[in-house]
Amino acid sequence: MKIATWNVNSLKVRLPHLLQWLDTNPVDVLCIQETKLEDEKFPLMEINAAGYQVAFSGQKTYNGVAILSRLPITDVVRNNPRFEDAQQRILAATIEGVRFICAYVPNGQSVDSDKYVYKLAWLASLREWLAEELRTHADQGLAILGDYNIAPEDRDVYDPAGWGEEVLCSPKERAALTALVELGLTDSFRMFEQPEKSYSWWDYRQLGYQKNKGLRIDHILLSESLAKRCSACAIDRMPRKWTQPSDHAPVIATLD
C-alpha cells in the first residue's frame, strides 16, 4: 500500500497537476491540504474518473483537506472533536482497516502573533485526541499525514542560523511535534537513509526551489504497527519543477 501527502495550494489551480501526478504515481491513499474550495465546488467527478474515491472538508478561500483513495473509505470524521474550529484542517477516515488522518496544521504566522497561540493550542488538542485514536486503532494502525508547518530539526532547514527560532522552527513548535511522536509515532522519512538537504517546501520567491532553499515541513507519522510495515519513504520533487507548481512537494511512504 502506497500512501502520500501533498499540500496542493489551491485544488482549483492544481487539479491538472494532481491528476497528472496520480497518473504516474497511482498511490492507494493521498491526503491533500489547502484545497481552498467550498464542498460544492470540489472536483468530485474528475477525481472519481481518475479512479479515486474521496472524502473532503473544505471552506472558502482558506484551508480545506481531502483524502483520496483507490479503496473504500469509511468512518469519515471532520475536525478534531475535542477542538472547536471554524477552520477546516482535519479529516479522518478508515481505509483497509487503517485509520488515516489528513492534517493541515496552522502556519502560526510569527511567534508573537495570535495565530501562533492558536497553532500551539491546536497542536496540544490534537495530541489529546490522537492519544485516544491511537488506543482505538492500535491493532490495524494509524497514519497521520499532512502539512505540519514544523521543521523537526535543523537538518530540515536550509539555513538554520537564518531561521533561528522563527515560526516553523521555534522550540515550542518542535516540542509540540515531539509530543505527538512520543505518543508512539514514527517520522517515516527518517526511518531510511535520505539525501542531505531534503525538503518538502520551497519559497516561491528568490528562486527558492532552484537554490534548494527549503524546509521539510510535510510529514507522514506512523503508529507502531504501521512503522513495522513501512519499507520506504521519499519526497517527490518532480511536480515542484512543473509550470505553476504548488510550493510543496508530495511525500510518499510504502507499507508492505
Added chain:
DNA sequence: ATGGCAAGTGATACTTGA
C-alpha cells in the same frame, strides 16, 4: 534591511501563506 512570489477575493489593494 527589505521585499521578493502566488492564490483568493473581487474588481483594489489587501490578506495569508511559510
